[in-house]
Amino acid sequence: MGHKSDIKLIVDGKRTDGRTVDQCREVTMEVNVIPAADGSAKVGFGSTVALASVYGPRELFPRFMQESDTGILRTRYNMAPFSVDDRKKPGQDRRSQEISKVMKHALEPVLFLQEFPKVTVDAFAEVIQADGSTRVTGINAVSLALVAAGIPMSHMVTAVSVGKADGELVTDLNGKEDNFGEADMGFAMVHDTGEVTLLQMDGELTLDEIKKLLDMAQTACGQILEKQKKALRDFYVKRGE
Amino acid sequence: MGHKSDIKLIVDGKRTDGRTVDQCREVTMEVNVIPAADGSAKVGFGSTVALASVYGPRELFPRFMQESDTGILRTRYNMAPFSVDDRKKPGQDRRSQEISKVMKHALEPVLFLQEFPKVTVDAFAEVIQADGSTRVTGINAVSLALVAAGIPMSHMVTAVSVGKADGELVTDLNGKEDNFGEADMGFAMVHDTGEVTLLQMDGELTLDEIKKLLDMAQTACGQILEKQKKALRDFYVKRGE
């Protein structure tokens, strides 16, 4: 947030990519793109693209890592080396380890892990093009992949980023807004119940601004949830053929 | 040892911090400073300060690391990043791994590990301010922490550094003497029995000088042992309140 820059992020109410402040980029969703996985999905928000795959429930090895009274969800968020301007060294850095952890917490609330003692569900999100909002794109993809894998879930989890750029509150930050804006909030929720499962923010915001951003995020999640549902319907229809 | 320097370490029989050659810096000892631990202590020699904590005896996992016929003592010596002039990168380097090993050997002789098969006693020493003699400060702290944890021990272990600076034999080296002196000897013993449990030296010494240093070290250990005992008495008195 807040790198010095002369870049104007909003001109005449239009963002650098022509959107209005509360508009998401084009959202693309496709389920079952990775046949080896038990469930998978590909999600794009503009030119940010993430793949997700889910394996499990499967027995966890070595055995001393198993939990006797509950199943566990393991998550891994990763960025491909070529997904960013300056090549990212392969392997997990501190940022991706933190995101893997919050991604886990974003999804656990909808799983019935207690009913699967000793097993693991493994969820992987791989960012192949990064242009802001990568973690929420990844969460949307993993959420779809979990459903496609047939993992019992109470609800879908839907995620979006909101934030502040050039003094305006905006939905679905692109890379420039992420780098040069004033605040960035990662947000995930169970839209049907109102439960927030991911909330991260950095920047400078008043309480009022945060309240407005929560509203904008909830509204956007409602729209995105419809796209998740459509992607699943398309998948089941196709599979049923 | 022996970095080139114009620094005079002893002038008119006085050391850079005003001490005589056979004088320890002010020794501070406090037992039970880390409530989460089974036993703990804080020891200072002048501005060198080490914390120690002990956990155990506890079962060792994973099981294939257990020894069926004896318990084991695991030790870890570590320096906080901010304990030295130029920030130390976190994590164990070769020096701290070696010191962890000699610290283990310095303490094992007084433990009855054979009586605790399959378990581990874990002892940690953390240097938070370094001004010479850090490993012996750490051993004194761990020794107190082991007693406070109720680990069965035949005796206390007491440690001190001795060495040579500006041609004089000295007790309890400070950082300057450690860096610019002619020899540095780390020493630990069971003062009640005369058993030496740590002996490391680097520098240039004659046999006679080593004999004298061993005498000086033994004398200093006698004094330090009294402080260890007092710290334990204070702790038990306080706990008895």
Add this chain to the structure above:
Amino acid sequence: MGHKSDIKLIVDGKRTDGRTVDQCREVTMEVNVIPAADGSAKVGFGSTVALASVYGPRELFPRFMQESDTGILRTRYNMAPFSVDDRKKPGQDRRSQEISKVMKHALEPVLFLQEFPKVTVDAFAEVIQADGSTRVTGINAVSLALVAAGIPMSHMVTAVSVGKADGELVTDLNGKEDNFGEADMGFAMVHDTGEVTLLQMDGELTLDEIKKLLDMAQTACGQILEKQKKALRDFYVKRGE
């Protein structure tokens, strides 16, 4: 392969070390040089020298790494830090990991691992002087060490390098030919049966050249096999004394 260079590798049919194109350097072989091992050998091709030792069959720990239906062969190819002009950092790099893997495949075909479930045979090759052809030198050494360890084997494995330098096809590349030549082929075979167990090449070759190199490699392996057999005979004779 193919670093730019003004070095002439072949002049008047003679190579930089005076050899003809199809001549191996002096081959030295000695069995049982490392008493701690179950079997061991030292093999030199000119100034390239590799040691090998074999331990096993022995039970594999931790147990979850065991295979219930077969034994496994583990191999490690390593270069000593002082074996090359510019000191090699200790530890396995990507090159030595790859070579360890192809070395494993080069030797597995002659072992009866299915008859030793749950156990491991560990084979180590250590290059102490490197002047080209290090991996094949290591394979020859490990092959001898396996026999000396009494590991059941159907045949010996014999290895050699062939390649192209200054436009000529050559046998047993030295360091200069390896660095500045046009192609380098690592080759291992069971000479008695004609089975090829290692085949790696990089460079630029026509199919005809490859056919000729395969012939040259087979011929050289026949000669080297005799030396392997002699080394084993010498060892058994000596042991029988």
Add this chain to the structure above:
Amino acid sequence: MQEKYALELINKGMRVDGRKLLEFREIELKTNVINKAEGSAYVKMGETQVIVGVKMNMGTPYADSMGEGVLMCGAEFTPMSSPDFESGPPSPESIELARVVDRGIRESHCIDVGKLVIDEKNVWVVNVDIHIINHDGNLMDASALGAIAALKTTKIPRVDLEKMEIVRNDYVADLPVVHTPINVSVCKVGSNVVLDPTKLEEGSIDSRISISVREDDKICALQKQGSKGIMIGEIPGMMELAMEKSRELRKLLE
């Protein structure tokens, strides 16, 4: 057993140590506790103990932030501080702790990094290292408090520009700290909101939001933790609570 008892008490609006649900434990704050560090602080929050040391080093600026000093924040969960911690590479928990404290400092712009330039090529690197001494819960708030306290006492050493060497113990200025962010982690236990949980109580937490608040009531960093969700309508109230409590904690720094 004990953990269940702690939960039962919270459900009745009470706590094992007699505190109210929204009450912090007693806080002891000492600064300049590490003589080798350019800034340092010791925080004792109940039985939770944290040392934060700040080391000033020379380095090169980031390519996208020329003309600015560099902040780096690390945390070590030393195995000495809890029976649950182990030696080894940094755990995800210690990484998260360091990154959340880092964001609280960075995003509040509390350090005027534009003043940390040494010469054309070199800037000050401000290394904030958090050392957990005893873990009895609420490490996030204790660490963040220690970090800002340590920064506020940090001095900039003199640089010998000929040798390009830092002259330790010869200070020329205070670190320019222009804001005072305070982190308050607001926890949900069932329908109750709880502050400053002990380690025993942390076993019952459903979720929490760590909220970093500046002295002008700007919120600079948020991090939700825990494996349960929080109703969206509850979040603004949690923020207000954090803003209120942050004023209380900030007084400790004056």
Add this chain to the structure above:
Amino acid sequence: MQEKYALELINKGMRVDGRKLLEFREIELKTNVINKAEGSAYVKMGETQVIVGVKMNMGTPYADSMGEGVLMCGAEFTPMSSPDFESGPPSPESIELARVVDRGIRESHCIDVGKLVIDEKNVWVVNVDIHIINHDGNLMDASALGAIAALKTTKIPRVDLEKMEIVRNDYVADLPVVHTPINVSVCKVGSNVVLDPTKLEEGSIDSRISISVREDDKICALQKQGSKGIMIGEIPGMMELAMEKSRELRKLLE
């Protein structure tokens, strides 16, 4: 069971998916699929899916290759692509894959590295990263195909020589790719020769030779894999087969 069935079919000259033994699966090849990469390709070979991205960075040449750009090739077997892969350091298999693809590119001299000089000290570093998306066998051929396809579409960005910075998305030239190596892995299953095995079929492979062939029929890299040997007399025939098939695959790049 399934694996055994695949083997039985191969022994009869047939395959689970109805292909002939020497037939490749359908190949879908797309280029310019990653907008942040200077070159990229997506290869779908049956159900095997690979993305290859090429990033152009500035660096220093190797001491023994002054005046030449640098090629680096990496491969990640992401745990997402197969139930058998795990997180952690690169596996020996992924290292071998990267190194074999690297040799195919390097030894064929397909990139004119002498043209990749920026100034006296700096050259272009061509980073080829192979990302396995779905593993259904024959990763080597799919990856090598993706690599050469990505290189052939790679553009060289402009360098701001005053700031010595790369200006992304402002391209001044194509990467000079002067040859087109194609990798064909020829597999032995019992006495049969098989191409392009699925993952299921790979369980039955005795051995294979990965063969990199240039458009002038020069062979640039060989790598035998698998734990069984191959009769020396069979090898030339396997090479001829690879040469023939490489022409077929090379057409996909035109």
Add this chain to the structure above:
Amino acid sequence: MQEKYALELINKGMRVDGRKLLEFREIELKTNVINKAEGSAYVKMGETQVIVGVKMNMGTPYADSMGEGVLMCGAEFTPMSSPDFESGPPSPESIELARVVDRGIRESHCIDVGKLVIDEKNVWVVNVDIHIINHDGNLMDASALGAIAALKTTKIPRVDLEKMEIVRNDYVADLPVVHTPINVSVCKVGSNVVLDPTKLEEGSIDSRISISVREDDKICALQKQGSKGIMIGEIPGMMELAMEKSRELRKLLE
């Protein structure tokens, strides 16, 4: 069983191989055994075999030791040398071995590091690498002997000052080795003092002191090992023994 028998013999003043308690095994010492190294030695002490190679490289001096060359000492317990060693990161034992040998060389000032300056910025880095070939006990004495033997035969290669490149195999001087430290490890087994134990005998050692002695009888490094203590009154006698034995071993270097 065997180990117990070795102990019983020692208690009677005898040894499995017929030696006296204070007798070393036969020592074979060869130098210049590695043609790629600037100095090297092979030590065979009974069945213990060690190769030490010295590589001379260019580097920058330490900030606190400008105008001096750099010594670095490493040891690898290759898994080939003992059934007990495993692949992986350096073990604490190999680190201790390297550090004790390092201190014996460094603290004896046997290398005149002031003469290892190349130009204003560059000095020689003397890399001493200890490679254990066969482990049959007393690695410390064998390694230290190999290290000083290798250093005494080390030659300094020419530097092409225009290209700032080392010209290998073109030597301009001997490494300035001005002292000859010898390491003698004096072992305690019950009430007995034993020298040069085999690996079998090492199982019975209560403790040992590794003592590095210079030709002028100065003691330069001490390291007590083992999990039992040593009576303080016994230590001077152990040093005297080490001094005496060091003279005997030093003759091997002449």
